[in-house]
Amino acid sequence: MSTVLLVHAKGGPPLGHVLSRAAARAEVHLLALSALPSAVDASARVLCASVVTPAGTERFDLVSQIVSRAEAVGADAVLTFSEYAVVAVAEACEVLGLAGAGGAAALARDKRKMRDTWHSRGLPQPEFRPVATQAELHEAAAGLPVPMLLKSAWSAGSTAHQIIGSPQEADAAWRRSREVMAESAQLGFAELHVAEADAHFVVEQIVTGTTAGWFDEPGWGDYVSVEGVVADGVFHPVCVSGRMPTVEPFTERAGITPALLPADLQERVVALAREAVDALGLRDCGTHTEIKLGAGGKMWLIETAARFGGAMTVPQIEEVFRLDLVGMLVDHLLGRPVVWPERTLGPEQARGAAGSLVVLAVDGRGEAWRDRRVWDSSVVKEAVALSEGSNLSVVPESSLHDGSTVPVYDPVGGANTMAALCLLSATDARTVLRDFTTLVDALPAVLPPALPGSQPPPAPQAPLASQSAPAVPAAPQPAPEGAAA
Template sequence: MEKKKVLVIADLGGCPPHMFYKSLAEKFYVYSYVPRPFALTVGHSQLMEQYSVAVLKDTDFLQTVEDYEHPTSIYWADGEFTKSERQVADDIKRVARLFEVDAITTNNELFVVPMAIACEELGLRGAGSEAAKRSRDKNLMRESFNASGVAAIKSRRVTTLADFEAGLQEVGLPAILKPSYLASSIGVRKIDGSVDPSQLFLEVQEQLKNIPVPDSVTFEAPFILETFLEGKGDDWYDTDGLGDYVSIEGLMVDGTYYPLAITDKGGLIPPFIETTQIMPTSLDAEARAIIVDTARKACEGLGLQWCATHTEIKLMKNRQAGVIESAARFPGWNVIPQIKTTFGVDAPQLLVELLCNGQSDLLPNTLLEEPIRSSGNVHLFLSDFRDQLEVDGDETVLLFDSIEIPEELLVGDTQITSFSSLGKGTELNVNDFFEVLHSVAAVDLISSNAEDMRRSLLNIRTRSVLKLTPKKEKEAQR
């Protein structure tokens, strides 16, 4: 059978490029379009070039840059992008026609809507433009959830301080304030009355000015204020060390939801920084069924047609499930590679086969529940080492040296398969508002069972050692 052609809208986020491009190139001809060249790391760019038949970069950007060097790492693209949603959709359409592709996909949250518009206008399978907008704008998302049969909660659109203060009267405390257009929990804050709510809103509003967002990202109000979902993980798990929420990855196939895998999470770093991913889940059969049913109602309620889904679900009292949010794309971190490691299913290949052909013999009919092995991933943040820090007076900037993970922290046959950390001498700000953007290390592991994996990851989070450049040496470097 002749290989089909897939266009990838290449940008940061989602399924890691080290798996994504290689997987797709095994079965499809890959063409890459880069709207924001400044949003790709050097490693991402090299993989894209290696596995793509052709790479096309935004010409408007290239006209303004004579010599651009990609950074070694990037979490959030710090650059200006002034094209509108309509302009980006038209650019995608032109590139898709140029290469005569059979499908279009992306791993990036911010280009989901213009991609969906382009697919719709080209007659290609996609999420659907209106559904994609509901999956991006958290106000529209919550309104869709409330109408879809999942547990409804109060919410309020917020633009101004007056909106926020009026919303608090309606929603009540505790509440959650979220930017309606961002991802990765950036700018999300719990409002519980412990600090002045109005002052907190103004601080978040001011700090978000430092987070650049493409002009193509549209929303009806910049914030959503909604009821806080109170978790109670003890009602779901018989073991400790796990968080009170999970994510579930799935696929939308002609408007019908197909679950793939549930990912257990470690505890959050305040306010809402994710730390740990474990697969397979330790939830029992009843709990898994509740999660799948909740995710199905949420994703089908958004009206999504053909796309990947990433749905986060709060584990509440008496096994009530609350939907946090759902995205029309694969998740970030190493969750998608973990599905392949744990269950042997290549989700990117499966998605693109569905987009190209409308069907696949490899599509699971039920949640994947027969693991080959357990896999885990943990990101370490400065907050994990607060009790180890020795900060003098008003000192706020520290210099990173290394992370030590003693071998005895690994339980059973658990093995570290990859480890990465900041470079020696990297500055760490102890008061960083956007700590979610700056992990100090990341570790991937495999094990023969999820319990040993869970204990190993908990050990790594609580007993790893952060080494800093000594103060005298730091002063000498200045």
């Protein structure tokens, strides 16, 4: 039987989903760079041939640690689904001579290099400036139109994103973003291999997005993501996912599969994603490309990741299109034949629809809840009236325990202040969008009130490191609609 070394870190699809699919294809050894979620700890030790957590001193050379463990277990493939371990795993695969994302993996992590690469190819994207110091931020603020978006070059889940409305706001934004990156590292949401990644930033023009001309009904966000895979250097788009509008500044709230784009518009979106992925030169990996939608058919690239989308993107695709992307990627990395979709799958090929919702203490208008609430998954499932045929579940490993106080939403912290992750399946994408809107409106009313003085526990594993939330959109007043990466 073939052997796979799975490198686990925070972010990405739920570990339970990944392990069950990978273990069905090969003997799995788990190298856990982050603590296993309590909800899957027991099952992981049953599904895996071994579970190893390296000591802190062993992480100074993460690539060597991965190579050593892979050699010890005789791994035929090494992979990760976490944004924060992508570069280290890709480099380890190069050393081992195994299939992987390749030497270009860093281009799909470092937003500065990614944008430089796309700029050299003339691909559409927001105007940008790389910044590594406060002085460089001032230079960028003087050269770009305001408002502009400051974000970490290596972050995920919309953490450390701030809108700078004038050059005078640059110093405060710089200090706060650096603070958030330090806080994220303490929570385990930080690049694991590249030294001083927390000091690398990029500032971008905020482009104005719109859903007009793209979607036939209201409620959709003004960006989409193309889910796919690169196999032997060839990009295979799988499907396009839609979004609800982001929460200010650009924190992702929900992803929905499939996006209800007309076929001709889907083709245009996929064609741009193909150009973006091809430009990066990836070799063997999942991909997740986010694209901003503008007026008159205009589009801007937000980012591409060398891994599958996070949150429940992978389970959504499996439910809607009956494709086990985890198992298919494992087979490909092991050298087995895999039949990828001949063309991008859309609403016509979908069997129903599915979506994932990040629970944030913000209502449908983007305003903070008036009072503190306690998370209770049973109340949510019982008290919120959804459409006939819809099924709502809560993802335990990405959610607070019942009885926990819902964190106050921090715009700079992004998905770090989430309370839970919900999965909903329904008859079609319109129903998912409608039910999510109902759920968002109902949560601050149906959840039990928190006791005075109660303190929230640490936020659960943020799923959007996954979905690397997209980047730059709409106008500053009112709260812009869009996404951030």
